[in-house]
Amino acid sequence: MNSPFADSAVNLALTREEKVDIYRLMVRTRRLEQAAILEYSAGQMGGWLSVQIGQESIAAGVRSLLGPGDHVIAGYRAIGHAVASGMSMEACLAELFGKASGCAKGKGGMMGMFHPAGRFWGGYSVAAAQTPLAAGLAFALKLRDEKGAVCCFLGDGAVNQGCFHEALNLAGLFDLPVIYIIENNGFGMWTSVKRASAYRDCLAKRAEGYAIDWDLIHGDDLYEIRAKTHVALQRVYRDGRPTVLEIATYRFYGQSIADANQRLYRTVEEIEERKLHHDPVVIWRDQLISEGVLDEELAQRISDEAKAESVAARAFAREADAPRLEDITRDVYWESDHDTPASRVGWHFFDA
Numbered sequence: 049m050n051s052p053f054a055d056s057a058v059n060l061a062l063t064r065e066e067k068v069d070i071y072r073l074m075v076r077t078r079r080l081e082q083a084a085i086l087e088y089s090a091g092q093m094g095g096w097l098s099v100q101i102g103q104e105s106i107a108a109g110v111r112s113l114l115g116p117g118d119h120v121i122a123g124y125r126a127i128g129h130a131v132a133s134g135m136s137m138e139a140c141l142a143e144l145f146g147k148a149s150g151c152a153k154g155k156g157g158m159m160g161m162f163h164p165a166g167r168f169w170g171g172y173s174v175a176a177a178q179t180p181l182a183a184g185l186a187f188a189l190k191l192r193d194e195k196g197a198v199c200c201f202l203g204d205g206a207v208n209q210g211c212f213h214e215a216l217n218l219a220g221l222f223d224l225p226v227i228y229i230i231e232n233n234g235f236g237m238w239t240s241v242k243r244a245s246a247y248r249d250c251l252a253k254r255a256e257g258y259a260i261d262w263d264l265i266h267g268d269d270l271y272e273i274r275a276k277t278h279v280a281l282q283r284v285y286r287d288g289r290p291t292v293l294e295i296a297t298y299r300f301y302g303q304s305i306a307d308a309n310q311r312l313y314r315t316v317e318e319i320e321e322r323k324l325h326h327d328p329v330v331i332w333r334d335q336l337i338s339e340g341v342l343d344e345e346l347a348q349r350i351s352d353e354a355k356a357e358s359v360a361a362r363a364f365a366r367e368a369d370a371p372r373l374e375d376i377t378r379d380v381y382w383e384s385d386h387d388t389p390a391s392r393v394g395w396h397f398f399d400a
């Protein structure tokens with residue numbers, strides 16, 4: 049790919065090792081999600097499994113720019129963001145298996161991705177629920193006068209939820225240090241974005257209604273993701289202003305792995321074309337090979353290591369202990385864990 053953004057300062061500053069690290073992260077995410085699909089199909093997991101395969105450039109590209117003061121929060125399609133935040137494959141797969149050693153002690157499954165050590169504040173199952181939480185995180189940064197940005201990922205289907213617009217209003221009004229990143233993969237649950245959203249040209253343009261800057265990005269081009277997210281990050285750090293970014297991408301699988309309709313609301317030809325010509329892992333590999341940063345041997349080694357890591361994580365998750373029955377009400381509400389009067393009567397939020 050001949051990226052017009054390869055020569056932007058933030059990309060020229062990338063070292064060879066950093067470029068390879070981005071590739072390694074994408075390959076590890078791909079391997080982990082492929083392992084999860086195998087286990088899900090073998091009946092090892094309950095509930096839902098939704099993967100980011102086809103969208104890996106986004107989590108990897110954005111994370112490569114973030115510093116120790118920056119934070120990430122996402123929707124339910126969050127495995128890539130979890131791995132990018134430094135979550136181990138073991139903790140991730142064990143969570144998907146519902147095991148006690150999972151990142152949320154087996155109580156959240158796919159919708160319980162959470163890694164505070166990597167400042168990843170969760171993947172949320174309710175569409176757009178993460179967007180006001182992101183505004184709250186950003187408000188906290190502002191109140192504490194801490195330098196940092198909150199990157200909030202959401203899907204194209206989530207943009208029509210009312211709370212997203214409330215969050216945008218507050219972000220625009222209060223100058224919140226937040227970047228909303230719409231991963232526009234073309235589809236909500238089973239409906240194309242064109243049939244679900246009243247819009248002209250794009251989704252991000254709605255930001256204008258809240259006096260927020262916005263931009264569009266091609267998800268195939270990792271250099272473009274980095275260059276334009278960098279501009280948004282500078283806007284946060286320098287001006288304390290939010291941004292909405294919309295990244296065009298595609299999910300190779302259905303809304304979830306159990307989505308039997310995914311070849312009804314889109315054609316097999318469309319899916320195949322995307323896999324063949326728009327696979328972000330292959331595009332970045334070819335880019336690095338053309339730059340002489342990567343060769344076939346190193347690419348193979350990275351792939352083999354990621355596969356071995358995922359195989360070990362599968363064994364770990366299979367053999368891990370299930371949560372104990374007596375822990376079922378723990379870690380649900382702070383009150384329950386601390387035996388408060390509210391927990392004893394069962395009213396957590398309201399007076400009688």
Ligand SMILES: Cc1ncc(C[n+]2csc(CCOP(=O)(O)OP(=O)(O)O)c2C)c(N)n1
Nearest residue numbers: 125173174175203204205206233235236237
């Ligand atoms: C408030 C709410 N309504 C409905 C659902 C059911 N639901 C689960 S995923 C989904 C589609 C989300 O689409 P999008 O935001 O584009 O994310 P993507 O699947 O493309 O990653 C819907 C409607 C939900 N989780 N939350």
